[in-house]
Amino acid sequence: MNLLVVDDEYYIVKGIVRAIDASAIGIDNVFTAYDTEEAKEIIVREHIDILLTDIEMPQESGLSLISWAKNSGYHVWTIILTGHQRFDYAQTALQLHCMDYVLKPVDPMLLEPKLARAVNFINTRGKSVDIICDEDTPPADTFTLRIQKYLSDHIDNPDLSRSMAADYLHMNPDYLSSLFHRQFGQTFNTYITARRIDRAKELLINTDFSLSLISQKCGFSSSSYFNKTFKKEAGITPQQYRSGFGTRRKGVQDGTNSDNT
Numbered sequence: 001m002n003l004l005v006v007d008d009e010y011y012i013v014k015g016i017v018r019a020i021d022a023s024a025i026g027i028d029n030v031f032t033a034y035d036t037e038e039a040k041e042i043i044v045r046e047h048i049d050i051l052l053t054d055i056e057m058p059q060e061s062g063l064s065l066i067s068w069a070k071n072s073g074y075h076v077w078t079i080i081l082t083g084h085q086r087f088d089y090a091q092t093a094l095q096l097h098c099m100d101y102v103l104k105p106v107d108p109m110l111l112e113p114k115l116a117r118a119v120n121f122i123n124t125r126g127k128s129v130d131i132i133c134d135e136d137t138p139p140a141d142t143f144t145l146r147i148q149k150y151l152s153d154h155i156d157n158p159d160l161s162r163s164m165a166a167d168y169l170h171m172n173p174d175y176l177s178s179l180f181h182r183q184f185g186q187t188f189n190t191y192i193t194a195r196r197i198d199r200a201k202e203l204l205i206n207t208d209f210s211l212s213l214i215s216q217k218c219g220f221s222s223s224s225y226f227n228k229t230f231k232k233e234a235g236i237t238p239q240q241y242r243s244g245f246g247t248r249r250k251g252v253q254d255g256t257n258s259d260n261t
Contacts, residue, residue: 001119002046004031006039006053006062007081012104016052019108025116026123036060036068043069048076050118052102052111055082077118081106121170143169144183147176155195158221162188196220197233204242211238 003022007013013032022030031046033039035057042048051069053062066078081102102111150168154160165188166173180188196218203214215226230238 001027001049001122002029002031003027003050003052003115004033004039004042004046004048004076006033006036006051006057006065008034008054008057010034012054012081012106016106016108016111019106020112020115025112026119027115036062036065039065040068043074043076048074049122050115051076051078052081052115053078055080077122079111079114079118117170143179147180151192151195154219155192155199156217156219158219160192160219192219193229193233197230200226200230200238201234201241204238214238 005013005016007016013034017030017032020027020030022028027050029046031042031048033042036059039051039053043051051066053065055062062080062082069076069078079102082104102114146169147165150165151160154164162173162177166176169176171179177188180191184191186194200214200218203209203217207214209217211226212223215223218226220226220229227237230241234241236244
């Protein structure tokens with residue numbers, strides 16, 4: 001298992017290398033680089049499994065390095081090293097499938113468990129690059145971005161559940177529920193239902209999709225369940241909602257009558 005540490009500050013890099021017990025957490029080799037060009041050369045030359053990189057560096061940023069590695073087909077788990085906890089960094093890191101932040105000055109007691117978890121995950125589940133969540137101390141806004149993206153991407157799956165989301169984020173399901181309620185002020189299932197209804201309303205207004213197709217696209221197990229849930233949440237049936245707004249498109253996009261259920 002190979003780790004690459006990248007930072008333009010020499011003493012930060014050396015401090016991290018000295019502070020972590022690499023062999024104890026399953027890391028065989030630790031490589032170091034002090035700019036992105038040097039880091040790229042190492043990534044090309046060596047089989048890097050985990051990348052710990054600073055964001056703000058001269059000439060090219062750490063986020064640019066991560067994007068290059070991803071687009072070049074190098075599957076590395078990445079942890080952001082930064083002195084700033086900024087929302088725009090969190091958004092970009094999420095899009096690039098980074099693990100999490102490590103804030104400077106680096107606390108080895110916080111960094112080592114993240115590295116150990118990455119090593120364990122790679123060993124047990126392969127190099128599929130995904131998002132990992134620190135079960136003990138996840139940044140609130142990072143968790144929010146992660147869970148919202150996952151649910152948005154899977155809202156059409158009728159089997160979408162708390163357990164699936166917890167498995168994806170590598171969290172205990174009960175812990176996820178507690179954190180979710182604290183962040184969103186509602187239960188996981190209530191949130192899912194609300195998002196499905198919101199999505200259904202968009203499709204009812206902006207498309208001529210049949211009610212049956214809309215129910216599928218929004219993750220409802222059947223048209224009857226969709227109708228029942230929609231009326232409970234909106235106070236009217238899906239067809240009444242559509243009739244009230246009208247449709248912006250003409251013709252039937254899916255080849256079926258929009259009144260059919």
